Amino acid sequence: MTLSRRHALQLALAGASVPASAGVAGAPRPGVGLEGQRQADRGDGRYLNPIVAGDHADPTVLKDGADYYMTFSSFQSYPGAVIWHSQDLVNWTPITAALHQPIGTVWAMDLIKHAGRYYLYIPVLQDAGTGIYVIHADNIRGPWSAPIDLKIPGCIDPGHVVGEDGRRYLFVNGGRRVRLSDDGLTTDGQLQANAWTPWQYPKDWVVEMFAPEGPKLFRRGAWFYLISAVGGTAGPPTSHMVTVARSRSVHGPWEDAPNNPIVRTTSIDEPWWSRGHATVVEGPAGDWWMVYHGYENGFRTLGRQALLEPVEWTADGWLRAKGGTLDQPLPKPRGGKPSPAGFALSDDFSSGKLGLQWAFHAPGPDEARRLRFDGPSLVIRGKGRALPDSSPLTCACGDRRYEVTVDLEITGDGHGGLALFYEERGHVGLGFSATQMLTYGYGQEHAWMREPLPATTGTRRVRIRLVNREHIVTWHVSHDGGGTWTQHPWQMEVSGLHHNVFGGFVSLRPALFSAGAGEVRARNFTYRGLPA
Template sequence: MGILIINGCSSVDKKNSAGIYPENKTEYYVSEVWKSDQGDGTFINPILHADYSDPDVIRVGDDYYMTVSSFNCAPGLPILHSKDLVNWTIINYAINKIVPEYVFDVPQHSKGVWAPVIRYHKNEFYIYWGDPDFGVYMVKTKNPAGLWEAPVLVMEGKGIIDPCPLWDGENTYLIHAWAGSRAGINSVLTINQMNSEGTKVIDEGKHVFDGHEKHHTLEGPKLYKKDGYYYVFAPAGGVATGWQLVLRSKNIYGPYEEKVVLEQGSTAINGPHQGAWITTPNGDSWFFHFQDKEVYGRVLFLEPLSWEKDWPVIGKDLDGNGIGEPVLKEKKPNVGKQYPIQTPQENDDFNNGKYGIQWQWYGNPSIKWSAQIPGTDYLRLFCMSKKELPNLWDAPNLLLQKLPAENFTTTTKVKLNIEWETAGKTAGLLMMGQSYAYAGISFEEGSFWVKQVVCTDAIAGAKEKVIAKKKLQKNEVFLRMEVKSPDANCLFSFSEDGKNFQPIGESFKAQKDLWISAKMGIFSISEANVRMGSYADFDWFKVSK
């Protein structure tokens, strides 16, 4: 069986395109808090215990590339790389700013980049994604770790989501689903024809499958061709409660036979939802999907896949009903050799004044938010005004990353530099979601204070509440947040010497954002109607047990 890159013009716009981050490249970073590779030839699921939603994966030669949904966070469309399907690292983003830029300069929670697909065709990498409010976009490149071309609007319209292309001889197709919230219909899959370049849809499309009777909320289709069959892998039944459906037909427009191939069954793995079929060089098949773990996000699973009578069998049929179920531990894929254990980056020393590739802003980034001066060994974030915002929910200048495990501790060192003795400036360590909490250093009443702040129901415009505050001897503090399962309960503490930490405030139960997990990170903010100026220097950020 061949490689599954079958199928799966614009100019380079450096403002909108993202490129590799050479200053922040970390060789073989290994997390202290979660690693899938057990070092004995086996792996455990999830392979990534972080919010890697709607994964799609391809192989090109001996290299595997993944992209996932990034919604309103920027840069968007993270590109991850692996040599063995288990050990992954972040190497790039395909877009620096989400388009239309003027819309996403302000956080658009739950909107933006939905369910992308990555394909390789004629020596170029393509990513297609659906924006539920604007249509289907595409970016491409010859080097996934380099610059990607500016986005092209392939198909304009509302509610057109989850696209997947297929180059099939002289024909080029695009299958997609529908978001009922915008389109007024869902549970239907539609195929359009595109031009040969894959840059424009050229017909109105044809519906090829209706899931209303048995497969409600059918979405996320991935279109493949194998041994004369067209296959559509598509989840149904909802993110947290659904199953994985596979359709097949000898004709791309159907009629399609159907078979449920993966479900929760007797396991504790709810969902199993939306993913990608991939083959190794020796022809073995594997399947990626996610599990919705609420506040921790959509964590990534890798399942064995075999073929019986031209149907895929995913996972293991543990309860004997003929449908596969997710596995928790499995022998690693046979890729011909062993590769070092590595995980997506978490820690950051902010070398050369820059932040690492694991970070994303809450909205399209602005050069005004940070200094990033070469030769410095800290990240300087300017205290940007909240203006009319009641809290941080719609503040785009929050620098955040994914939660890496169920249990972990994160610590940072920050120095708040005040200009003109201006009060109302705060910088801190944040757990962000629909409600949020942080430990921060602020300047008030002519002194520096450390405080814990909680904002309950931030999504509804609630005000922040100071839970506790203590006076500091200087403008520098170490801030710590311990996160405990099962509910991502957060305990904050601080230290003035980096050794002796004192608890501050009360415990806080983290909450997810819309469609994404809670996220942790740092920020530097100014209250409205105070004099501009002041900045925070973050020395480092570390994740530990």
């Protein structure tokens, strides 16, 4: 991609660089109009996990003075690598999307600051295998550079550290390490095996697989600490965990904590499953905290959510977790300034920019060309033949119960609609052409359920409402702007649309789609969490 085309793509998708306080439609509106969305802060000095609800896996956290920044694996969603901001570790708001150029499936990143510059080390899965890229910026809000391939194939989960020798290193999965150049933009030497030996759990533990991954390193006093995960990130509820090792040198030898693992789900009855993949960070008042991910019990459809747990240092210099199973509210970190929390997922499309709640699934390099803003509406040009191959525009959410409503207008010979989308094989939804209503159930369009639309209904305009109450999905349709609603005859159960069925590590997300030779105009997308 040439520089001008890349900048064009960035501008077209530029919910990206709007300051968190901008408050314009289509961009994040911190703490405003959250419409029942789940919040961690209890308002009484306590918080209840998750701190960022919904699909926010593999958190990497950077402390930068009084500010904290965090980002998560973004997989096949672009714009990706959305960076969140907080000053109290509990309340977080997205401020920018750092990655716009599609480079593959993005896994667990490392966000760091070195010599006044921000770096994001990005592992990706491509057709040829895995590798690691880097982007950088002088301002956390961007602009961020184009991705640079570090050319270290077969590696994921980079963890950056500056050694006692002043050199920069990336530790990666499987106990390996590579040295970086001083500017952090190329490697300086070969990938080294056996840089550390991942901790081995007892053979009779029920896990997914060994899968040593997610090294995150920091220095405290005379020691380097290496936080890593083993056990596999999904599969059985007892799979994942957090382990600690330390060394006086980045070159080893590393010794394992005597209390490993310091975090692990041990029972299917716990509220959070497969807890692991942690970053350890100092809190605003000098206490210490750990941010990691986990699946909510019974709600793998929401993806791996971001969890915060207090930790303490033992007299002999090891970490001890203090949050138990996270089933109860915990005291908030001391000393942090009040922070805005979350942002409204609803979008009236009046800003002329794509808000940070939106991302294409598996886009091509020119996907933004499919979009145009026309007054208070978003027009999506058709792609593919049906929902699965249309690269739908998705919106991650974190509530067990919610309602989504949108007004759509169909033009041309294609069809489009509203869906709950996990991936190409796992989705449900309703689509409309000029003459028919189409029903997608459990990964396929059911031709036997196609319904002709009478000409008297004004079929090119439709309002769709979906309600998801703890995996029970009900659809309603209106052709008169919401004056009269008709319930769709098929109520769907979607609890199986998650990673342990389809792979991919993502979540079930509301999505707008436009397929075939036509366009879909979307207006008034509204999202609200529903009470129990």
